[in-house]
Amino acid sequence: MEQRQSLINSALRTIRIEHQAIAALAHRIDDSFARACELMLACDGRIVVTGMGKSGHIARKIAATLSSTGSPAMFVHPAEASHGDLGMITDRDVVLALSNSGTTEELINILPLFKRKGVPFITMTGNPDSMLAHSADVNLDASVDEEACPLGQAPTSSTTAALVLGDALAMALLEAKGFTQEDFAISHPGGRLGRRLLLKVADIMHGGAAIPRVEETTPLKDALYEISSKGLGMTTVVDHDGMLVGVFTDGDLRRALDAGRDILTTRMQDVMSRNSKTVKAQALATEAAKLMEDNRVYTLVVTDEESRMSGIIRMHDLLQANVI
Known part of the structure; x- marks a missing residue:
C-alpha cells in the first residue's frame, strides 16, 4: 500500500506542476502572440514547424494540428534541413521554431539561411533572453518554473506548455479564418467525424x-x-x-x-x-x-x-x- 500511495503522489505532483505551467501561459498571451498569428495568417505558403529532440516531437504535433484546422503546415527536421531539406522552404512560408533552451545548435546553424530567404521567423522558447529568441521576428515565451521530472532533466512541463501554446495558435487561426465543421470534415474524410459531417x-x-x-x-x-x-x-x-x-x-x-x-x-x-x-x-x-x-x-x-x-x-x- 505504501508503494501504491507513493505512485499516486508522484502522479498528482506531476499533474499539479504541469497544470501550473499551463496556467502561467495565460499571462503571456499578448501582442507577441497576436503578431505571430498575423504573420501566419498572411502566409500564402506553409507554416514550417521545426525543433530538435522532444521539442521536435511537439513541433510535429503542432504542424499536424495546424494542417488539420485550415493552416497548411509541415514539419522539417533542423538537422536534415542543413543537408538539403531546407530546399523545401520557400520565401512564401513562415517558420515556427521550438527550442526550450533557445540555444539549440541545429537551429542556430540554419538561422542565417532563414534570414537569407527572408521568411518570417517565429520562435517558441523557454528562454526569452536566448539567441534564438532575440533573432526572431516574434518570440513566444513558453518558459516554465520547473519541470515535473524530479531530476529536473526530462522535458515534461516545458513540452506540455509548448504543446498548449501550439494549440492556442492553431485555434486562434482557425477562428480567424472562419474554419467550419464542414472544412474540418473535408480534411478528415476517412475518419468518423468526416463521415458524420459529409455523408448524405x-x-x-x-x-x-x-x-x-x-x-x-x-x-x-x-x-x-x-x-x-x-x-x-x-x-x-x-x-x-x-x-x-x-x-x-x-x-x-x-x-x-x-x-x-x-x-x-x-x-x-x-x-x-x-x-x-x-x-x-x-x-x-x-x-x-x-x-x-x-x-x-x-x-x-x-x-x-x-x-x-x-x-x-x-x-x-x-x-x-x-x-x-
Missing part, C-alpha cells in the same frame, strides 16, 4: 428496386412476402399513382395479429401506419439519425426535393456506416 442520406439509402412497395389494396399476406423478399423489415404503401400514403413495419404486423386480423383478407389500408416520418435524400445522415432517435423509429422513407419517394434508410444502415 442518399449515400447509404436503399433505392430503386430495393425499395419494398405495395399498394393500399394489397392483401396482408402479399405485403408479408414483399417484406421478406426485400429484407428491410418493412414495406412502403403507395396509392394507385405511386405516391406514398404510409408504411407497414414489424410493429404494425404485431398489432394486426394481436387484433386478430386475417392475413388473407386484410388490406394494407386497414393496418398500415399513416403520416410516416420521411427525410430528404440530400440531408446529412446524422440528421436521419436524430430524426429516428427523436421519434423512436428505426426506418425512414427518403424523399427527393419534389417529395417523391426515392429510398429507405434504417438505423442499421447508419450503424454500418459508423454515423452513430
Whole structure:
C-alpha cells in the first residue's frame, strides 16, 4: 500500500506542476502572440514547424494540428534541413521554431539561411533572453518554473506548455479564418467525424428496386412476402399513382395479429401506419439519425426535393456506416 500511495503522489505532483505551467501561459498571451498569428495568417505558403529532440516531437504535433484546422503546415527536421531539406522552404512560408533552451545548435546553424530567404521567423522558447529568441521576428515565451521530472532533466512541463501554446495558435487561426465543421470534415474524410459531417442520406439509402412497395389494396399476406423478399423489415404503401400514403413495419404486423386480423383478407389500408416520418435524400445522415432517435423509429422513407419517394434508410444502415 505504501508503494501504491507513493505512485499516486508522484502522479498528482506531476499533474499539479504541469497544470501550473499551463496556467502561467495565460499571462503571456499578448501582442507577441497576436503578431505571430498575423504573420501566419498572411502566409500564402506553409507554416514550417521545426525543433530538435522532444521539442521536435511537439513541433510535429503542432504542424499536424495546424494542417488539420485550415493552416497548411509541415514539419522539417533542423538537422536534415542543413543537408538539403531546407530546399523545401520557400520565401512564401513562415517558420515556427521550438527550442526550450533557445540555444539549440541545429537551429542556430540554419538561422542565417532563414534570414537569407527572408521568411518570417517565429520562435517558441523557454528562454526569452536566448539567441534564438532575440533573432526572431516574434518570440513566444513558453518558459516554465520547473519541470515535473524530479531530476529536473526530462522535458515534461516545458513540452506540455509548448504543446498548449501550439494549440492556442492553431485555434486562434482557425477562428480567424472562419474554419467550419464542414472544412474540418473535408480534411478528415476517412475518419468518423468526416463521415458524420459529409455523408448524405442518399449515400447509404436503399433505392430503386430495393425499395419494398405495395399498394393500399394489397392483401396482408402479399405485403408479408414483399417484406421478406426485400429484407428491410418493412414495406412502403403507395396509392394507385405511386405516391406514398404510409408504411407497414414489424410493429404494425404485431398489432394486426394481436387484433386478430386475417392475413388473407386484410388490406394494407386497414393496418398500415399513416403520416410516416420521411427525410430528404440530400440531408446529412446524422440528421436521419436524430430524426429516428427523436421519434423512436428505426426506418425512414427518403424523399427527393419534389417529395417523391426515392429510398429507405434504417438505423442499421447508419450503424454500418459508423454515423452513430
